[in-house]
Amino acid sequence: MEKKGLNERQRKILYCIVREYIEQKRPVSSKRVLEVTNLNWSGATVRNDMRKLEYLGYIYQPHTSAGRIPTDKGYRFYLEEMLKLQKDVEKTGTKIDMFHVFPLGDLEKILEGTARILSHMTRGYVVLEKPDPSSLKILRVVITNIFEDYYVLSIITELGLSKIFPFKASEMDIRIKEKDLNRILVGLSLKDAIEMAKETRNDRIFGLVNKLLCESDENFVEAGLDMLLSDETLSMEDVKKFSFFVGKKSNLWDLMTEGEGIVVRIGQEHGHPYLSNFASFLSFYKKENDVIGRILVITSKVTKYDFVYKSIDYMTNRLTEYFTLLSRR
Template identity: 45%
Template sequence: MRRLSNKGEHQRNLNDRQRKVLYCIVKEYIENKKPVSSQRVLEVSNINFSSATIRNDMKKLEYLGYIYQPHTSAGRVPTDKGLRFYYEEMVKLSKETEELNLEVDTFRSIPLADPEKVLLLAGNLLARLAEGYVLIERPNPRDLKILRVMLIPVSEDYLIFSILTEFGISKITPIRIHEDLNWEEIERQLNFLLRGRTVEDVLTGKVETLRGSGILKLIESVMNEKLERYIDVGFENLLKDDTLSLEDIKHLLEEIKDHRFLESLIGNDKDVTVKIGKEIGSKKLERFAVFSGRYYKGSSPIGSVHLFTSKITRYDRNHRVFNYVLNRLSEYFTSAARR
């Protein structure tokens, strides 16, 4: 098996014509999902060389592991390495050309609305344009700053306890009361102590006045209510993809139940991470490609986004759409935090 460190060296061993041949083979296979012959390369490209020259180039590309021949007399099919080459070429092209004119005007002008709706809109947009399955991680309520605490008596025996955090995310619970207290004064004192502190600060005892108090236990019970960590959108896109089997999709659903698997897909920097086929690290997911990245509040990451597609996909468009959605989410949550 060839070492990954040789990847750049192998690419340097390709001349411009061979790079064009490889690019053409991958693009043609992604669009038509059929093995690509040397004759087909000449038909769909502007490469002015003989079919024999192209066949020799294809032999070299096959030797270097970019393409393979599924059976004798068939055309060539890209390997994961060939798909990786295509993706990296797409990234270079996107940096050299103007931003793709996406049909996303509604997302550009989105108001500071319910963050849940914003995440759902982003997920639907990404799933529709990339024709894939999208998982968007919700911001962890424990990492958000408290804006206001409210105690609202609704009867002699009950009051509503509400915590409002950044982005309009609130937690509300009814509590039973056993004595008549000055709830307005208690609310004022709580807001003095808690406003501007994160929920995590409160729960880890950094607000000394509340340590061991009933209020702290109440806040902990409210914030520990079960909340699905991820929004998922676009599952039907996988079912419609004829390059994926039901068994492939079943394996994916099994893997994403483990949040550690999803976290392992993201790199340590701000760049989008793309893993193709075997690069995902699971034999059962070798038919997939996954785009992963984080969205931010200022410089702080507050959630992740994952896009799963067949590895035979439009890498050029998906790369641009994915970056666009991440940037818009970061802009939204950064602006919302400054309100």
């Protein structure tokens, strides 16, 4: 889609240049653009687009062979994109500070931290679904020798998720060079990589990726059972029944059904006697407009509904903001 003379690829490149220059305070090269984004285009394509962005006045080159620096017009583009994103993720009037987003880092720690914070905010039990790794694109494959014939293979995917697979040389033909794996797999999702391996009858690739998916960690993080234990409106019997209920993971998935916005269930609306004294709040976080995970908060049904509702809405928006910004890098 064309807008203001720029196509979608050029908009992503410009967004990256401005953001990277703000963070690093150095002219941004085409090589740097490819290093910090998941754009699967050639260096020549990026350089041609940067020349067009310079011609249109969004960036400039301080001297020959240098990278690019945003102009006022480039900063204005970036600001408008930030404001547009802020408007998109605001739901119930909750204000989100776009300049204090989650820091980039270990995604697992970010999700665990989010669950803990939300649990303390709501005084409830929190289940946070991780993005489905099978749908994420592979950005890079790295093979590292750690000891004699023992290796670690790492598959890095978009949104910061990675899969690590230790193996012995005898378990996989190490003649499959790292560069060959990158040539074959980069740009595919894990799911697409399996389909490709099936179609081409590449048993090595199929076995590798399938094992990574089968050995993936739990699909969600949990926090806050202690909050329910200290809730004076719940009896010890209530908490015991609840612990038994969530101990069966299929029960959690039954509660995390599809829906729109924030879905609230109270007491008997759950359809299970063990939850008759509880309330649940279900929300969906996104990357751009695509739902990539769910957040479930369970409290006593004697709770401050307005505060819990706003809290889960706030954290949902923060995760949506984080993953959307991360996908644009």
